[in-house]
Amino acid sequence: MDAPLNTDAINALNDTAVAYPKEKALIHLTAAAAAQNPDKIALKFHDRVFTYKALNDAANKLAGYLVDQGLKRGDVAGVALDRSPEMVISLLAVMKTGAAYVPLDPDYPKDRIEFMLEDSSAKILITSEKYQNHFAANAKEVLIEAALEKFPDYPAVEPESGVIGEDLAYILYTSGSTGKPKGVQIRHFNLVNFLLSCQQSRPGLTPADKVLAVTTISFDIAGLDLYLPLITGAELLLADSATAKDGRALLDLVKAENVTVMQATPFTWRMMLASGWDSKIDLKIYCGGEAFPKDLATQLLPKTSEIWNLYGPTETTIYSTIKQITSDEDITIGTPVANTQIYIVDEQLNNLTDGSIGEILIGGDGVAVGYLNREELSAERFIKDIFSADENARMYRTGDLGKIRQDGEIVCLGRIDHQVKVRGYRIELEEIEQNLLKQGNIKQAVVIAREDTPGMPRLVAYVITPEAKEGIELKNQFDAWQKGLLEVLPEYMVPDDFVVMEAIPITPNGKIDRKALPKPDYNIIYREGEFVEPGTDNEKLVAKIWQQNMGIEKISILDNFFELGGRSLVAVKIMAAIEQETGKRLPLATLFEHATIQKLAKRLEGDEVISWESLVPIKPTGSKMPLYIVHGAGLNVLLFNALAMNMDAEQPVYGLQARGLNGIDEPLDVMEEIAANYIAEIVAKNPEGPYALAGYSLGGIIAYEMANQLIAAGKEVKMVAMFDTYAERSTVNDSAAKKAVSKAILGTKKFAHSFVLLAEDPKRTIEYKGLMLKRQLIKLYWKVFKSGQKREGFFAYDNEIDEASEKALRNYVLKPLDITLDLFRAKKRTFYMEDFEFLGWTPFAKKGVNVHEIPGEHNTIFAPPNDKEFAEVLQKCLDRVAKK
Known part of the structure; x- marks a missing residue:
């Protein structure tokens, strides 16, 4: 059992007030x-x-x-x-x-x-x-x-x-x-x-x-x-x-x-x-x-x-x-x-x-x-x-x-994010990744810190290249990357090792699975010439010491210490071992001129975790302004994939999925907080902008608030797009009586419009109404009969997120923005709306609403064959606003 908490020690933890000359420099x-x-x-x-x-x-x-x-x-x-x-x-x-x-x-x-x-x-x-x-x-x-x-x-x-x-x-x-x-x-x-x-x-x-x-x-x-x-x-x-x-x-x-x-x-x-x-x-x-x-x-x-x-x-x-x-x-x-x-x-x-x-x-x-x-x-x-x-x-x-120990002392348990420390230096891995992508012949890069040898952390870069290289050509490529990084980053931020991969492992929700990145094969050595065995006694001794301290099984006497990934801590161990074996003490600087086993031997002969981030890279590559699409009420960003794949080859597309899908993070239920959370992840990857934002259904409202916050922060927002999103007026500030009246009037209009829809397409209207009824019954069943019980499976937490999202939507009041809004409106109507033409957005987009009709109905605009036409219309719109 854990020792009991020392409440006196915990209470005294922050009792640290001490007088000092605060006014002095x-x-x-x-x-x-x-x-x-x-x-x-x-x-x-x-x-x-x-x-x-x-x-x-x-x-x-x-x-x-x-x-x-x-x-x-x-x-x-x-x-x-x-x-x-x-x-x-x-x-x-x-x-x-x-x-x-x-x-x-x-x-x-x-x-x-x-x-x-x-x-x-x-x-x-x-x-x-x-x-x-x-x-x-x-x-x-x-x-x-x-x-x-x-x-x-x-x-x-x-x-x-x-x-x-x-x-x-x-x-x-x-x-x-x-x-x-x-x-x-x-x-x-x-x-x-x-x-x-x-x-x-x-x-x-x-x-x-x-x-x-x-x-x-x-x-x-x-x-x-x-x-x-x-x-x-x-x-x-x-x-x-x-x-x-x-x-x-x-x-x-x-x-x-x-x-x-x-x-x-x-x-x-x-x-x-x-x-x-x-x-x-x-x-x-x-x-x-x-x-x-x-x-x-x-x-x-x-x-x-x-x-x-x-x-x-x-x-x-x-x-x-x-x-x-x-x-x-x-x-x-x-x-x-x-x-x-x-x-x-x-x-x-x-x-x-x-x-x-x-x-x-x-x-x-x-x-x-x-x-x-x-x-x-x-x-x-x-x-x-x-x-x-x-x-x-x-x-x-x-x-x-961290946590507070029983005696009131603090225990630090590591980082929440991907920031690491190597040799005492605090490193944002994303900074290395950003600079790696600027190097030649790299399509994708992920950097992590590994400690395969205790006490010797190493930065390892996992890269995908458009052009495959082998042998010494690949080694030259690694050298070029390191040289390029050294021009913009301190030495301690340059990866020790590179691993070329065909694909970066991802989690079921499409995120990089850093825990699944493989351990590098530290025994792979790329060399110009043939492997040369040690011949003299000194060469054999130095080779043995290098192998033991560098963790490499077979080293040629012509292999370069630094090209093998040698660093100062390893050099200290090697020199200490040489001194212990020979009694000759060589300065570390000897390795600069005697960086091979052959040269050093001759010198001796003389007198030396699953990520659940919201931002999902659907199609992250391309030179055009990225498009960020916010999930709808169904929480699924996978449906955006077909749309993205049908867009221009140079058009990057990212999706934003709801927080809480892992069952650990608490779903957000305030629209401003949801938007801020998504913005933080976007800006972390793309700090300068400009930004093109879109949202499907509920996601359109979130994208609108994201635009509001980005503009307020002085960022350039080139596009705000609604994918069949209706701008419903919030009744949160209405009186109870007014809410009741509004609800009754809207209900009556919806009921009446159902007969219009039945006349136009009875089969589809019955299917749609049946689907809506089924969803309501499932929600009611879990609320009444399964209250407090967790669902199982991949979408185990979508009910909680739906409820949080609905609460956010109920309490969010749309405010006019000084923007032009692009509305991608489904041609086929399956439910009643008071404004069929502009979907209620005219009062909120001060510079106007551009309407783009796309095939399908609300739930099928992303499905084939609608996706191709939708992608074509969307790409033209994106290219137009990007030129402004």
Whole structure:
């Protein structure tokens, strides 16, 4: 049995209020630390040493120079410098001017950095002569070398910028599901609250500590690396880029410099362990960026003095919860940092404190402003904090699953969506897929993260190609894709492996079945020439080590380490094994020049889940503007297939199916929410538009509300089409008496019109009326005799969804929109309507209603042979509106 809930611990979970100087900016704290410790070492980089006074003076001088270059409070400056003291000085200087910085790792793709500069409207780009004129941007380029030459002209006084806690400190870009990064806006008080909590509470830091900083500034956790020691009076030891990627070099540095605190991702800790870490070090470990695995805790616990697990997204300022790990059997993400609240909620945002699993939401003083220039996404992820007494408080939807443990600690259970973490980096798989589709010879692409070898996650891309290749030609194709991706994505987002497939597996409802994607055959090697067996003793030794550590059974001595998918963690293990076997210690960089078994051996001879998304790709390929068709009351989007297949070869068509078909997701019963749900999925795949929307029957009303919301959001809607949808006037606001009268009048008219229909086509009228009666009787039977009992089979949940949809329709009030509406009206009438010509839409489409007659009746417009004529009429209409 589970242990009983500790209600006191759970109640105290969010009791985190702590006073702190919210009005102050981060640079006020670093300046205060400099005043208190002027002669103490603040920063060390190789042989270069800066005291607190020297570092603060340099930042003040650079701030003065930047002000003369036009940078002021409220502006944005990009910082693209290699890891160096000048990088740290530049970050501090930008904040001292009152501006916010955008951290730019020069190793990142040029296009990505240029996008960040443009999106952030950076006024100035601080870089070095090494990267002069390298980045195309509107920002004024300021070279750090030129600035340093001018230092004698500037006093070392604190600039009077007027910066306060509410001002932005930085804008940090994270991976985005639309294919473009999104900028998270962090204020000074967000950062000050987090850093003071870490300093004064958990994990704690003192002036006697020495902190080794290894994280790129484009990763938000670098904020802890750099600023926590500098507000404390501790020493900051800055590792260069090469050292930060070499586990053995990091381990040597920790030992040689007597480092007391180091923060890194699980991937970096594994690198260090693989490099021969075999004894205990008096080192306090901060582990964050991704989930902390049990096996890693098992290895690290006996080798360190303290281990702290830290959790939190960029959007809530570096980390939001902290837990000291003392046993590999007790791994959680702990409890919130100061002035932070953690909630586990269900889909209705009910707070779950009984151990139930739900989404992790984070509130408090760490919550960012939102995403820069992404109002829709900000509104979706940064929502009103309904648990706070502060009317303006907001909380962030993390998309992580979690639960509250019996003792009040939080357990994180992974992602709700397809976002993953690889080597500590948060990755939106859709961003990789979007960029893969821009490469040559790819029709469809799906990317997932696999961990077939524990502790070694790999990105695998599954692709369908129009042109089949084999052998070395296929390998060259893989290389070309990787090269193309490296031009637009960071290295950590480029797939390690590619699998060419004839078809992507799908679930019964037509969605990609990611769980069914096969494990790659890691033993397949594409090589130019013949397989060459190892001959010398050293070649045999190296081959054996490569095979053991790369999981490949047979490797030619001419095969290239990197072309085999080798990465740094594997390289560390290989080099450690070589050292253990031969006693010769080779740097990792040896593999660049000695990337084959043959070359490395010679060097030794010398002295080295089923998805139920609403958006269904019916015909996703094509160059034309996509058409999105919303399901009717029957919930089935399969009937749109014939229509789509009869349209132009370049016409993409997507269907939208109802939420709740899986029996897990709760059906939505508010029209605005149904529309918003569908829009979110469409915009996630197609953020820019323009949009062509259509709906069948009930779906037409949903499409109309989708158009309303998209237009309100500033999106371009080229088409709003009704597939035989009637615009019924809602009676939700009528009095009971008026409703009764309206219902009686309409009933009378329908009854009278039945005789007209009988005269025109008695057989079909009787069939139709019989079908309607049968549906009503089935619905009544389940409501009266089977109340509360679940139906079985594929459509087990359609009754619940129908009821939710009917409720949404009853309560929805149509409002006029400034649009032209295209009405595709069935020629044959099978029921009464007050407006047979325009189906009631004239009052709601301010720019008019275009009527297109299509063959068949309401239930047969998609059936052969009607589908071909319908498709032809629809395609002409789509092509016409697309040209406007």
